[in-house]
Amino acid sequence: MIAAGHPEISVERRCQLVGLPKASYYRGPANHLRSGDLELMRRIDELYLEHPWMGSRSLAGQLSTPEAPIGRDRVRRLMLIMRIESLAPKPGTSKRQPKHPVYPYLLRGLTIDRPNQVWATDITYIPMQKGFMYLIAIMDWATRKVLSWRLSNTLDTRFCVEALKEALLKYGVPEIFNTDQGCQFTSEAFTSVLKTWNVRISMDGKGRFRDNIFIERLWRTLKYERIYLKVYESGAELLKDLQTWFTWYNEKRQHTSLDRLTPDEAYSQGLEKLKAAA
Structure with missing residues (x-):
């Protein structure tokens, strides 16, 4: 089987192999981004990798300068698009999608030492x-x-x-x-x-x-x-x-x-x- 990234595979076949819509093969999503949002998202992602406990307020504070302040609401909006959130405990974390059941965490105390376990x-x-x-x-x-x-x-x-x-x-x-x-x-x-x-x-x-x-x-x-x-x-x-x-x-x-x-x-x-x- 030829890998999805093989140069001999057509665009249509590559998209089919990785489940990628053909239109997005050449471009990423817009999601109503504003000027400067893409660069800010990259900076948020880099900072979040280092400090995943940071929320929108902390990230906005770290990313802001006197010359270029960045609002918390803007950071929060971009975090939603990026699918990231602060990992620090906070009120309301038990709220879930009511139509989707949530299953218990089964790995606590479990020794995981073999493939396909x-x-x-x-x-x-x-x-x-x-x-x-x-x-x-x-x-x-x-x-x-x-x-x-x-x-x-x-x-x-x-x-x-x-x-x-x-x-x-x-x-x-x-x-x-x-x-x-x-x-x-x-x-x-x-x-x-x-x-x-x-x-x-x-x-x-x-x-x-x-x-x-x-x-x-x-x-x-x-x-x-x-x-x-x-x-x-x-x-x-x-x-x-x-x-x-x-x-x-x-x-x-x-x-x-x-x-x-x-x-x-x-x-x-x-x-x-x-x-x-x-």
Whole structure:
């Protein structure tokens, strides 16, 4: 099978493989952005990676200067577009989408030491020259292997479901699948897939950064080692670069916590041990 970023694949086929609308292959979403918003979003994202407990008030204070003050309302509006929020405890964190059930967090106190025991997922914002995209990745918790990923120019559920189905079809069924409480993951479209495959559903406590810590570390690694070193002109350029990076991450990047194994090595060796013990 040819990778989605292979130069011989047509635009239509690349979009189909990664679940990306053709129109957004060349540009990011507008979302009614104002002048200067894209640059400010990039600065917010960089600061938030360093200090995820910061809310709109703290971020606005850090980003403002006497010559160029930045209002809290503007920062709050952009944080909503970027799908980030302060991780500090605050009143009202129990408010949820009433039509979407929220499942308990199942990983507390659990020893996770084998592949396909727990998978996790998250969505992050990716800045571009003339817009931005959203990226979802599905990871095997024990081995850090990225099982699938998708790009989208909107925060819909479709690209999340497509990434989930790809991982299930390629790698089998995990015992537990962990997400945050975002509406994409609490939706019937997403949870029904997990139920059909008899996967136990686990969801982070709202604002609990460490409940899905390895996905957060993946985003930090990706952004500092790749995204922030480049300026992407189009979705096509971003797509190709992500294909290269995720391949390198799985096949070449050694992890100290995995005894210097790569995610691919840790995953395959873990499966071999399970098979031998069966």
